[in-house]
Amino acid sequence: MRAHDHRRVIATVCLSGTLEDKLTAAAAAGFDGVELFENDLIASAMPPEQVRERCAELGLGIDLYQPFRDFEAVPPDVLADNLRRAERKFDVVERLGATTVLVCSTVSPDAVDDDELAAEQLRALAERAAARGMRVAYEALAWGRFVNTYEHSWRIVRRADHPALGLCLDSFHVLSRGGDPALIRTIPADKLFFLQLADAPELDMDVLQWSRHHRLFPGQGSFDLPAFTAAVLDTGYTGPLSLEVFNDVFRQADPGPAAIDARRSLHLLEEQLGGTGIAPAPELTGYAFAELATAGAPEFAEALAALGFARTGRHRSKPVELWQQGEARVLLNAAPAAEVAIAALGVDTADPARSAERAGSMLAPILPRERGADEAGLSSVAAPDGTAVFFCRTEDGGGWTQDFQAAAEEGEGIGISGIDHVALTQPFDHFDEAALFYRSVLGLRPGALVEYAAPFGMVRSRSVQDRSGAVRLTLDGALVRRGRWAPAVPHPQHVAFAVDDAVAAARALRRRGAPVLPIPDNYYDDLDARFGLAPDFLAELRENSVLYDRDDSGALLHVFTRLLGGRVYFELVQRVDGYRGFGVANAPVRMAAHRRHRG
Amino acid sequence: MRAHDHRRVIATVCLSGTLEDKLTAAAAAGFDGVELFENDLIASAMPPEQVRERCAELGLGIDLYQPFRDFEAVPPDVLADNLRRAERKFDVVERLGATTVLVCSTVSPDAVDDDELAAEQLRALAERAAARGMRVAYEALAWGRFVNTYEHSWRIVRRADHPALGLCLDSFHVLSRGGDPALIRTIPADKLFFLQLADAPELDMDVLQWSRHHRLFPGQGSFDLPAFTAAVLDTGYTGPLSLEVFNDVFRQADPGPAAIDARRSLHLLEEQLGGTGIAPAPELTGYAFAELATAGAPEFAEALAALGFARTGRHRSKPVELWQQGEARVLLNAAPAAEVAIAALGVDTADPARSAERAGSMLAPILPRERGADEAGLSSVAAPDGTAVFFCRTEDGGGWTQDFQAAAEEGEGIGISGIDHVALTQPFDHFDEAALFYRSVLGLRPGALVEYAAPFGMVRSRSVQDRSGAVRLTLDGALVRRGRWAPAVPHPQHVAFAVDDAVAAARALRRRGAPVLPIPDNYYDDLDARFGLAPDFLAELRENSVLYDRDDSGALLHVFTRLLGGRVYFELVQRVDGYRGFGVANAPVRMAAHRRHRG
Structure with missing residues (x-):
């Protein structure tokens, strides 16, 4: 049996x-x-x-x-x-x-x-x-x-x-x-x-x-x-x-x-245990896109432009723009929305139909398709926090990108090559459910649970990623459901873009007046104490608000934007020598800085 | 030093x-x-x-x-x-x-x-x-x-x-x-x-x-x-x-x-450690009163009447009635209020001035006095959940009762002799603070922490009482801050009155059409299994929705009213052979019943 x-x-x-x-x-x-x-x-x-x-x-x-x-x-x-x-x-x-x-x-x-x-x-x-x-x-x-x-x-x-x-x-x-x-x-x-x-x-x-x-x-x-x-x-x-x-x-x-x-x-x-007859999760090859519900706030397009993204397409029937740099694609959806959010993630899969079938078998709520007559038919499901997950197969000039009319605009990139990871703060009741959802529906593998003290309470964090690291998510959540004292933004979210040179990218951001999140001097004094970095290097980090972390696997350089639309922000991530983490050690500093520069 | x-x-x-x-x-x-x-x-x-x-x-x-x-x-x-x-x-x-x-x-x-x-x-x-x-x-x-x-x-x-x-x-x-x-x-x-x-x-x-x-x-x-x-x-x-x-x-x-x-x-x-110079807490002799903010809801007066209370006084300057039975005194305050609540507790102390002085020394927020020219000057402080605590000295016809014009009305009592205890569900962040407040300000002694599973989440409960048991409070709180799934009434409160014969009192309530909380048959089937009570006695409990508990110290018979004003309820408590607890074993059954008979 x-x-x-x-x-x-x-x-x-x-x-x-x-x-x-x-x-x-x-x-x-x-x-x-x-x-x-x-x-x-x-x-x-x-x-x-x-x-x-x-x-x-x-x-x-x-x-x-x-x-x-x-x-x-x-x-x-x-x-x-x-x-x-x-x-x-x-x-x-x-x-x-x-x-x-x-x-x-x-x-x-x-x-x-x-x-x-x-x-x-x-x-x-x-x-x-x-x-x-x-x-x-x-x-x-x-x-x-x-x-x-x-x-x-x-x-x-x-x-x-x-x-x-x-x-x-x-x-x-x-x-x-x-x-x-x-x-x-x-x-x-x-x-x-x-x-x-x-x-x-x-x-x-x-x-x-x-x-x-x-x-x-x-x-x-x-x-x-x-x-x-x-x-x-x-x-x-x-x-x-x-x-x-x-x-x-x-x-x-x-x-x-x-x-x-x-x-x-x-x-x-x-x-x-074997033999359920549920289709195994097809291989994922990366993020197709991250879609932001901007509620029409102009700061998202401004920020992407300053980050060197180009507006490469406009949706044929919806108020959605496609912004692109390297393999990083961001959709800005200006439709009226209840809240600013990372509304959807597109994941590239070897077999979108089979991915969708598996998601249904794993009890993921199937979302209704809304598309024009000649638009790509993408299946999507709702994650526990409401984020839509689309099953895509992005090909040069094919697939879902066909729904977008090419725009001539070009940007001067800052070296962003793709989406490194997406971070979704989870509503209190859904933390463990979320990891299980991504594990069973997408076949992602949960990492170890990390707990840390943040300015407004304890936070736990867990990553989920596919075998190759092409699709990485971090799920954060408060250890105790927050009350009125907590910041008014209960669930900030962000998209992290991969860069080869975070300091150079941060310098470019500074030149372009991008809304970079200022990191306080005290942080760099502590970095100096902890890591004894070369003075010139430390000065560059300090000057450009680049954060730094190091672990057994390598080093991380990363830089954040301020909150956009009061909730969503971007990160640039440079992984040195195969650093595998997500810079959790710097999260409290980032949170305090977002608190200072809110709104 | x-x-x-x-x-x-x-x-x-x-x-x-x-x-x-x-x-x-x-x-x-x-x-x-x-x-x-x-x-x-x-x-x-x-x-x-x-x-x-x-x-x-x-x-x-x-x-x-x-x-x-x-x-x-x-x-x-x-x-x-x-x-x-x-x-x-x-x-x-x-x-x-x-x-x-x-x-x-x-x-x-x-x-x-x-x-x-x-x-x-x-x-x-x-x-x-x-x-x-x-x-x-x-x-x-x-x-x-x-x-x-x-x-x-x-x-x-x-x-x-x-x-x-x-x-x-x-x-x-x-x-x-x-x-x-x-x-x-x-x-x-x-x-x-x-x-x-x-x-x-x-x-x-x-x-x-x-x-x-x-x-x-x-x-x-x-x-x-x-x-x-x-x-x-x-x-x-x-x-x-x-x-x-x-x-x-x-x-x-x-x-x-x-x-x-x-x-x-x-x-x-x-x-x-000795020698702070803070006045020790004067002896408490009992509850002077419990004051309910009714926001004008008539059901409180109706319920008290059905419980055999008499309206014995009206405040000279405020929309407050004094209801009394035995040594149990309840003030119904019909002034506009943000929420229905046990707004205040009066405790009888051997020395109200010294009690107030100690409360101040223990950092209890002193509440402003509001009184007419010829009214009693009562000091009061705010507990962490906002409940006002008044320091009283109730004497026959003297003290704070002088602020009330005697009313001629008489009630037919049901044997209530006084306030057994008051139960205040605590806001999540204030649970430990509340016990320390009552301990330091009033000199009450905290009992052991009890945790139990309730229909809408884990609850912890702790009693605080004075040496003689004249002033007893129970403080309950959710182990996890509740979310949207929890009942809309996050902090129900109640006043428990002491009776000598809970079954007789419950019978009287039934006759008078008091809003007694119905307790389901399944509960009595379980009582039968657990305690093997005499069939006639069990039948009486069942018929009158009287709950029962027994521990090493004795037995408890108690009966609840429905929620009044959507939040506050009354309890009748008969302690047999010196039962010292508060019937926590029955709390989940009571909660489920309040859920069924809400509104």
Whole structure:
């Protein structure tokens, strides 16, 4: 049974809102069923029968009722009370029409460290479940008092030896403790009742707090979910692949996009496991263009002209200009817009149609095409932050550029050869979703997460890029959703152009009166202290507001413009000796400078 | 030298914004000086001389320049570079007019584990500092590669034996590793150059991440700051008490209130160390009143009437009614208001004048008095969330009640004896500040922090109460600042009234058609499973929407009204056998019900 033949399930605890909100979102994202989290049911005004009906209407099964806690390995009087408690829960599960109940390994002070007793009592519980046509999935919590590894839970289940008692495996509980998934292969498939999947970032902290606040959907963290899942599937496991993920951000985010993010993460996992039938992402060869919604602000054209771009075309039917220098193409769209923004990115792909097909398979929202009769038919999808991504194949004089009437204008270039990267600050709730989107839809590879202190709060940053580095994006986001104190521009964005000589380019900018962002002297005094650069070189950097960074891979020289239209800016980037980063060390200085020279 | 004779200093890294913002906020809060964080200077357009001038204008000293990193215990070529780097930094420090530079214990891969070498090189550094009239304060980072305890840093400083080399102690670095501050007493005062204070919550996590994301001002965490500080002061240390605190919330919060919060935390610490001259908080005897800004909405009076309150007075000059039952007094203020809110709390104190004096000393913003010629002169201050706190002395027919013309109306009570507690949901940035405010201004004691998952995100909750429990507040807040998905009412508030028999009271409410909040059946099914309550009792709870909780200390029965004016609600609370909590376990159920019955 291949990964994508399994039922795809999401735990209601993954999503924010009321139970009604959660079920609606899960169904809309295409899940087959839910794990019903007890607290969601308890707070709901829908009686269990109605929940059952609602799920049926939505095409959702109730694949698991969870959790039942602190049952096993207790003295007889506590056992009697626990069995009574279980029967009341079985009543609810029966009314829901569900059949599998999750029982977590105990954390109770009443419990004793006695596998024999645990097995005996779980057997009694399973016997009662079986009498109602139900079964019990026993799960080792990573912080279980005595049972906290799947090997241990499996010993107990084996010892109990009841057909209605099996295991629930949760990738977080196994991998957070450094567990070896290889041994899972020794468990018979008919004893694996349920599989919960969660990823997480590598964090050195108490495992309960880690679990409660930092779980992520598969592909968003550091765990090897493909290997873990493969081990389970290799047993012949036929149950659902179910996501049980919660963190401080998802718990308060709109459940609609969160459910789609979740479903997409399963698609990616299934692809990693092989054989989904989803077309692999075609190779990308570069940026076709970056399109800016300028809302008619003239400063964009002025800035591009000062940067040595030439207006090489006008769109045949829309108020859009094409500006070009080397392989860097910028579209200025003067149509009325809600906000100034990098409205769209065009990526050149070996096969635009297949790229679009893959994007659809990966649940990217397809955007409607708007084109004149004789215009190129470009497919595009919306990224989580609303940026449109167009699938292009830019050829000399062909493709989408045909939609533009050639303009005779020429510019005196400053050595810009193309787009180095595009930087999109992400809305708070979409940071992890965005990286997963670009990874799954475009096949880009996420880099390491970087955190840094900026003048108005902590920021995290992650790059995503294709194998060759032809298409690079940086995604930034505030670690905490900003409030009123933060600058009025919550999500600045920029396009970075590649140059061979940043100092020469910056000199040219200065001559032309380009809106270069002034960098303070204190920064250069610090550069001097840190790097001991040659005095002449340092003086040139200082004079031209060129920033500098160095790491193991090489050096970076870069220069910024002021904010245009109050939000978007440009950067010139010179990578020396294959510098691979994005100058994050200089970001706080750049932010403070933008703050001073805002508006 | 007593605690409050020391200079009070705050590190600029504690505060959000540009360096200009930070200096302004530090001065406004009454600090004597700052630790200047290098990154704040580097990003600033003010040259060091101008920073010096600006500080002088604001009455701030630059008590420390920090940090200089990764200096000691390196091979000769690295040493040469590090000394060059140090000289460039000394240039900056000279221009700033500062004299003390913080050097953190190395985390560099270039360094070796050799105390002798570290001492020798630090001595060389101190020699160069001394030549410029400066000195070096060496600090053991908790995550230092070789030197990570203050005992170790002290061995190195002692071995280096240079008058311009001393220690910087940071409470976080010592206490986060479980260090024993007692040994600090063995260090001569003239070798203690600087003292940094930070509190933190008890967290089991990587110490660097803990430090970077979770530090708190003294009194907001779990560290024993008084004992730590006392150990330092006992040496005869004469340097500053300096706050070096950063966390994800403070880094993005308005620096004005944050600096005042910081300054208040030092006041409290100084008081704990004895002899500040600040009047101790007078004993509180209960709530005088809770005042609701109703914006004229009639539902408040209707609800109070249905709850058995009598309108016993009308204010002589304002559109304010006094409603009363037992010792519970509620003022309904119908004046135009920006929002429906618990606008004010009156607390009965043994000495209102002294309470007001203490509040002022603890930097509580004093509110202007508005009163007619013959009205009682009540002092009041503003809590961080804007709630006014009045200092009262309610006596039979005397005090502030004299401002109300007695009304003849009588109500048929339902057994309400007084105000049990008031619950104020805190704006995101003010959660920790609020607890410290009530602790320092009113002398209330903070309870343990509780976190729980609610339908629209994680919530944290902390109670503050006086010794006798006469004045109890609960402060709730979202763990993450909520976004658009969250309910439109970000900060619901409520007043909880004490009753002897919640079921009887709830029955009366039902009879009177009070706006009781319906609680779903599923909740009672779960109560049955969890507690096995007597069927008749459970049926009564269910029928009357009474919620139930039980803990080690006793049991709680409570019932809620719907939201009034879209924001404020009432609760009836019956505490059985001295139950001490606030029914947090039921909060998610209550929230979901308020969501259903909103508006």
